[in-house]
Amino acid sequence: MTRFAPSPTGHLHVGGARTALFNWAFARKRGGTFVLRIEDTDVARSSVQSTLGILEDMRWLGLDWDEGPSLPSARDADESLFDPETQKGEHGPYFQSERGHLYREALDRLLESGRAYKCFKTAEELDALRKKARAEGKAYQYDPTDALSMSRQEVARREAAGEPFVIRFRMPDRDIVVDDLILGQVRIKRNELEDFVIVKSSRAGGGPTFHFANVVDDAAMGITHVLRAQEHLMNTPKHVALFEALDIAPPRYAHMPLIFNSDGSKMSKRDKAKAARAAARQAGLKEVPGIDQPLFDEFMAKKNDDLLVAAAIAAKLELTLPEIDVFDFRRSGYLPWTLLNYLSLLGWSPGNDIERFGLDFLVEHFDLSRVGKANARFDRAKLLAFNTDAIAELDAATFQRMLSEHLRAFHPEYDQLRGEVERFALFAESYRPRSRTLEEPAINGRFFVIEDSALVYDAKAVRKVLLKYDGRGLALLGPLHDALAAHEPWEADSLEKAIADFAADRGVNLGDVAQPLRVAVSGGTVSPPINHTLVILGKGSTLARIKLAMDRAPAMGE
Ligand code: GLU
Secondary structure (H helix, E strand, O other): OEEEOOOOOOOOEHHHHHHHHHHHHHHHHOOOOEEEOEOOOOOOOOOHHHHHHHHHHHHHHOOOOOEEOOOOOOHHHHHHHHOHHHOEOOOOOOEHHHOHHHHHHHHHHHHHOOOEEEEOOOHHHHHHHHHHHHHOOOOOOOOOHHHHHOOHHHHHHHHHOOOOOEEEEOOOOOOEEEEEOOOEEEEEOHHHOOOOEEEOOHHHOOOEOHHHHHHHHHHHOOOOEEEEEHHHHHHHHHHHHHHHHOOOOOOEEEEEOOEEEOOOOEOOOHHHHHHHHHHHHHHOOOOOOOOOHHHHHHHHOOOOOOHHHHHHHHHHHOOOOOOOEHHHHHHOOOOHHHHHHHHHOOOEOOOOOOOOOOHHHHHHHOOHHHEOOOOEEEOHHHHHHHHHHHHHOOOHHHHHHHHHHHHHHHOHHHHHHHHOHHHHHHHHHHHHHHOOOOHHHHHHOHHHOOOHHHOOOOHHHHHHHHHHHHHHHHHHHHHHHHHHHOOOOOOHHHHHHHHHHHHHHOOOOHHHHHHHHHHHHHOOOOOOOHHHHHHHHOHHHHHHHHHHHHHHHHHHOO
16 A cells, blocks of 8 residues: 655646656555555645645656545536545545644544643744754754743643643654665664654644654555655654554655756756746846736845746746646657657666666566666656657647647647647647657647738748748749749648649759748748648638738848
8 A cells, every 4th residue: 555645735746747657656666556545734834725736747757646636527516526425436535734633633543642742842942942053053853841841730720821832742762763665674863853743732723744744644554665756865763653643553664765966956846947047147037027026036035935936937038947747747748758759767667778768667666676776867868768759659630739739729820720730740749759848849830820921930931941042932832823823722742733833834953942831831941741731721811921921021121
């Protein structure tokens, strides 16, 4: 029994997706159960939108869960998310915000056995103690003496007077050894462990902390294996101690290597802010539309990493921020199984230099003994190479379906073209051999779906192809327009012949006709084969754009 337990405080990032994938593969390989649990105890930072995003990303990746919430079929059906009827599995509900009674029960047991106690020290008092220790050059550690020596009456009096308090867990007085399935035995010394908070102060809304809810739920759900990233390693002794205090055997833990960028920095959501900040600095940007000046200034001074500011800078400078979230990779046109294939190699390998495989292979071969301890490196070029190959392997129908799906999700400007079966099939087929991602056709083919009058001509292309040699290319456009206006039927083979005949009649090469025509209808020098370009565009637009080029080109000389 494994679980993926995301905190819905943002999008699902690649690190989270890898955690989900390994837990999923581990459960599938062993015929176990894979649970999806939403850790939304941090009320201020959790959101339903994030939960929906995570569920959607999981579905897009193809990581199905045996127990957990269901993704509502419509976005506006948010309320149904928490409805117990819609959640599947016998260990629900699967939102921590709905499991308060379990935490209260466990808390009562700990309070009764003396393993948990109330502490009235305020954040300010603790801060002062921390500063004092630092000034004395000592490592700070919470000292429970005051709280533990407080009489019951005093505790009751303060509580009745409405004084805020937290509840702490009393750590056992010894080192804790975590027997990790990847790292082996990890001993954490007593002096590195302090009595930690398990219930937040009423000032902070009360409620269980991450540690407490995480352990109570793993216990209640019968989780046998917890695979999570190494950044949780220092939490694990706390969790193990909690399990012991509750008299429940802890699950087996396996801590997976961290994921680093190729420049050696840890891959994190902050990378987007970093990239945007660097670009803004280089461009000398002092403000961005839609962002309050103080927020922007703080962002530039590294006082916040606000993603809205990062996005506004990216939009202003027309740059793409590094993909971090699953959603970013999806929007950039990666195939879900390529991403999973790549993610599975971040820490694991099947051996024998095998790198490309599908989910079935992963499930068959996944094994913790082949998960490494060393940090993994996220190599974007390699992922792109995987994706390029995967797209090349798609058959026409699958590529067309996936492209249509991608355009539906991210490019409404293609809605009309997608609706025209034959033209869209030709569009997809024209771009299939030259696409590394599903996003590239969307970008490169944009000229197909804009208004004719909105076509932008690339000045260099116009000069080289239409105006050079005394406007030889431009001069062909008039007669070409008339020939095409008279041409029927508007389909690929007959258009190919018509263009060839037109060139032959004038004693010029095919390219000398095709290239001016291409610039006239697309604005640039790159498009699918010219006859396909014309069919996708349609007769009306083709003729209108030739006229447009004849109008605009003459003014575009040096
Ligand atoms: N909610 C925690 C996180 O997202 C879960 C940690 C765990 O897997 O135990 O990091």
